[in-house]
Amino acid sequence: MNDFGVPDGIDVLRVFCGPDGRHGNALGVVREGAAYPDEASRQALARTLGFSETVFVDDPERGRVDIYTPGLRLPFAGHPLVGAAWLLDLEILELPVGDVFARQDGEFTWITARPEWAPPRTLERYASAAEVEALTGPPPGEGWLYVWAWEDEAAGRVRARAFPRRDDSIVEDEATGAAALLLSAALGRALNIRQGRGSQILTAPAPDGTVEVGGRVLLVNPSPAGV
Numbered sequence: 185m186n187d188f189g190v191p192d193g194i195d196v197l198r199v200f201c202g203p204d205g206r207h208g209n210a211l212g213v214v215r216e217g218a219a220y221p222d223e224a225s226r227q228a229l230a231r232t233l234g235f236s237e238t239v240f241v242d243d244p245e246r247g248r249v250d251i252y253t254p255g256l257r258l259p260f261a262g263h264p265l266v267g268a269a270w271l272l273d274l275e276i277l278e279l280p281v282g283d284v285f286a287r288q289d290g291e292f293t294w295i296t297a298r299p300e301w302a303p304p305r306t307l308e309r310y311a312s313a314a315e316v317e318a319l320t321g322p323p324p325g326e327g328w329l330y331v332w333a334w335e336d337e338a339a340g341r342v343r344a345r346a347f348p349r350r351d352d353s354i355v356e357d358e359a360t361g362a363a364a365l366l367l368s369a370a371l372g373r374a375l376n377i378r379q380g381r382g383s384q385i386l387t388a389p390a391p392d393g394t395v396e397v398g399g400r401v402l403l404v405n406p407s408p409a410g411v
Contacts, residue, residue: 190233193219195271195406199263200359200383200399207382208402209359211267212238217250226252236354237264247277255352260284260301262361262385262397266293270401292386294398295361299369302362305330307370313343322347322355330363335378342367342377359383365395 190196193216198208212233217240220226230238230252237258240250249268251258258264259281269277269286270293277284281301287294308323310316310333323329332344344367346357358380368375368387377385388396 190405191229194233196235196404197267197271198402198404199267199270200361200379200385201402202378202382202384202400204382205400205402207358207380208400209237209263209357209380209383210235210404211264213268213271214238214240215244217242223257226250227255227257230254231352234353236357237261239264239268241268241272243278244272244274247272247274249277249279253348253352254354255350258303260297260303260362262295262297262302262363262365263359263399265295265297266361266397266399267401269293269295271403289398291400292398293401294396296390296394296396297365298394299366302366304328305360305363305366307332307363307367309333316343316345319345322349325349328363330360330367332367332377340373340375342375344377344379346379356380359385359399361385361397361399365397368395368397369393 195213197211201208212235231254238252242248251261251264285296305328308331313333313335316333329347335341335343346360348354364377364385374388386398
């Protein structure tokens, strides 16, 4: 166990940080996935860490990764893939749903994915960014909810917040790449999203139906293997 309260061999990142380097969604990256060889041990670690997602790296050269929330395994998720691509300097990530391509562009790391890979999300438009800001918790209802409003429609600027509304420790998701991907696909345009307390997510749909999702990544603490 290191000074940051996580087991050795785990890097902690913040993904989709704001322009000032603050905020972003915490992510645990287990470089040696073989140390947690089965689904039960991976789920237990993800639950213990309590991050919205934890990534297990099964093959760092091929980019084969496995993603868990505190309560379930995910076939695809945005911020874990952006974070893993940045940390491991990968151009391809292998997932059960297909290959995710990644690239670096200055301070931003981008992944390209298909909307149908993302888990279902309810996208609910609010009348104003102020209404999104005013929420004090998840709106009533069940299922994963992404609330959003235009800050500047002409410029593609969006204010958003995300509420998993599932039975685990994550009440509000600070930055959600998969939901941003779905919103960009639904609107058919590039977006500059401010989510949560101040995270930033950029999107860019392509003619082939894929969507690029990008953001900044910062290393909170390196594992000994990552020093």
